[in-house]
Amino acid sequence: MTLHLNERIDQFESPFRRLDALIADLQPAPGLTPILMHVGEPQDEPPALLAQTVAANAHDWNRYPPSLGTPAFLAAVAGYLDRRYPGARGRVRPDRELSSVASTREALFLAASVAIGQARPQPVALMPNPFYQTYRAAAIMAGATPVYLPQSGFPRFEIDLDAIDEATLARTGILYLCSPSNPEGQVLAPERMRQAVALARRHGFLVVFDECYAELHDGHPPVGALEVLAQADGSAGWLDNVLVLHSLSKRSSAAGMRSGFVAGDARVVAALNKVRLNGTACTPAPLQAAAAALWSDDAHVVQMRERLAARFDLADRHFAGYAGYRRPPCGFFVWLRVPDGAALTRRLWAERALKVLPGEYLTQPAPDGRNSGREFIRLALVQPLPVADEGLARVASLL
Numbered sequence: 289m290t291l292h293l294n295e296r297i298d299q300f301e302s303p304f305r306r307l308d309a310l311i312a313d314l315q316p317a318p319g320l321t322p323i324l325m326h327v328g329e330p331q332d333e334p335p336a337l338l339a340q341t342v343a344a345n346a347h348d349w350n351r352y353p354p355s356l357g358t359p360a361f362l363a364a365v366a367g368y369l370d371r372r373y374p375g376a377r378g379r380v381r382p383d384r385e386l387s388s389v390a391s392t393r394e395a396l397f398l399a400a401s402v403a404i405g406q407a408r409p410q411p412v413a414l415m416p417n418p419f420y421q422t423y424r425a426a427a428i429m430a431g432a433t434p435v436y437l438p439q440s441g442f443p444r445f446e447i448d449l450d451a452i453d454e455a456t457l458a459r460t461g462i463l464y465l466c467s468p469s470n471p472e473g474q475v476l477a478p479e480r481m482r483q484a485v486a487l488a489r490r491h492g493f494l495v496v497f498d499e500c501y502a503e504l505h506d507g508h509p510p511v512g513a514l515e516v517l518a519q520a521d522g523s524a525g526w527l528d529n530v531l532v533l534h535s536l537s538k539r540s541s542a543a544g545m546r547s548g549f550v551a552g553d554a555r556v557v558a559a560l561n562k563v564r565l566n567g568t569a570c571t572p573a574p575l576q577a578a579a580a581a582l583w584s585d586d587a588h589v590v591q592m593r594e595r596l597a598a599r600f601d602l603a604d605r606h607f608a609g610y611a612g613y614r615r616p617p618c619g620f621f622v623w624l625r626v627p628d629g630a631a632l633t634r635r636l637w638a639e640r641a642l643k644v645l646p647g648e649y650l651t652q653p654a655p656d657g658r659n660s661g662r663e664f665i666r667l668a669l670v671q672p673l674p675v676a677d678e679g680l681a682r683v684a685s686l687l
């Protein structure tokens with residue numbers, strides 16, 4: 289008998305595997321040290337606080353991870369939320385509306401399975417376009433059809449929720465929104481957040497706000513869904529149908545920790561935790577102790593933002609006068625408009641030993657077949673300054 293595996297997995301895609309295939313026949317330009325700007329992985333050292341706190345809590349490695357979050361972790365996150373979103377101060381109840389997760393990817397992936405059951409025939413999952421791959425994979429794994437939301441083009445990238453028809457809304461099980469967004473660094477307007485939540489409540493679906501880039505900003509902290517919703521609604525149901533996700537991966541240059549949190553509708557948090565308790569690994573106690581220390585400390589985040597601003601200053605210089613460049617308010621990506629992203633990606637590798645990501649690997653074609661990502665490349669500004677400088681110079685030299 290043939291082994292039958294879940295055919296849904298065959299639909300998963302990886303932008304990075306596609307990139308490997310795109311440049312497989314090329315050698316990086318000889319004589320140049322290859323520079324990697326295709327992955328959004330912070331290259332900075334995480335704060336010393338991380339390793340120190342893990343070492344101080346080494347006695348807890350024998351414990352199974354406290355899945356829902358240690359009291360210290362939950363208290364540190366509540367403290368962070370109060371400082372970061374004063375308009376929502378004290379509103380999130382740590383005992384039922386907050387949970388530790390093993391980074392946002394875990395929660396993003398499980399959220400679709402939590403939200404989509406048998407109540408809705410032919411379910412769909414709404415997501416932006418471009419989108420983070422996990423939204424799509426989660427939707428497919430949960431048996432939903434991904435539907436990509438139309439977006440205005442360069443340089444504003446606004447999502448048009450009015451364009452979703454009623455028939456689609458009736459089939460929707462989950463809506464993913466990313467703010468600040470990857471790759472555009474765009475912040476959702478408060479009215480868009482409120483509109484999304486109103487739609488979710490009217491049609492009985494879940495909205496997931498992926499805010500893992502919330503701390504990567506230009507000195508003007510972007511609005512967050514928690515604050516927007518708290519200010520709009522003083523009732524106990526202010527978090528209904530909502531899940532908000534945060535992570536230490538980018539904020540604290542600690543992608544290896546796999547630590548984040550969700551805040552949201554107590555019913556959703558409880559269901560998510562049922563799934564997690566049965567099926568996932570969860571963040572170990574010593575790492576939760578370190579996470580508590582990191583969420584309690586803002587000084588290292590200020591330093592991270594200074595390094596980020598210096599890299600964007602370099603991008604401003606290298607792309608000065610180039611019409612396809614816009615400095616984003618948030619995030620660590622340059623979403624650069626070019627005539628043909630895939631062709632430029634190949635040239636950058638072959639002629640400049642620089643790896644970037646073609647925009648079309650982060651987007652899906654619209655129903656008319658047009659792929660809005662084709663005219664973009666994504667550059668991750670995650671390197672030390674001299675490396676970022678050299679990488680940006682290599683791009684500018686081919687524009």
Ligand SMILES: Cc1ncc(COP(=O)(O)O)c(C=O)c1O
Pocket residue numbers: 328390391392393394420466469470498500534535536537543547548
């Ligand atoms: C938009 C977006 N969401 C989520 C993630 C996952 O981050 P984490 O490390 O918190 O799982 C990423 C990582 O690149 C991302 O770009």
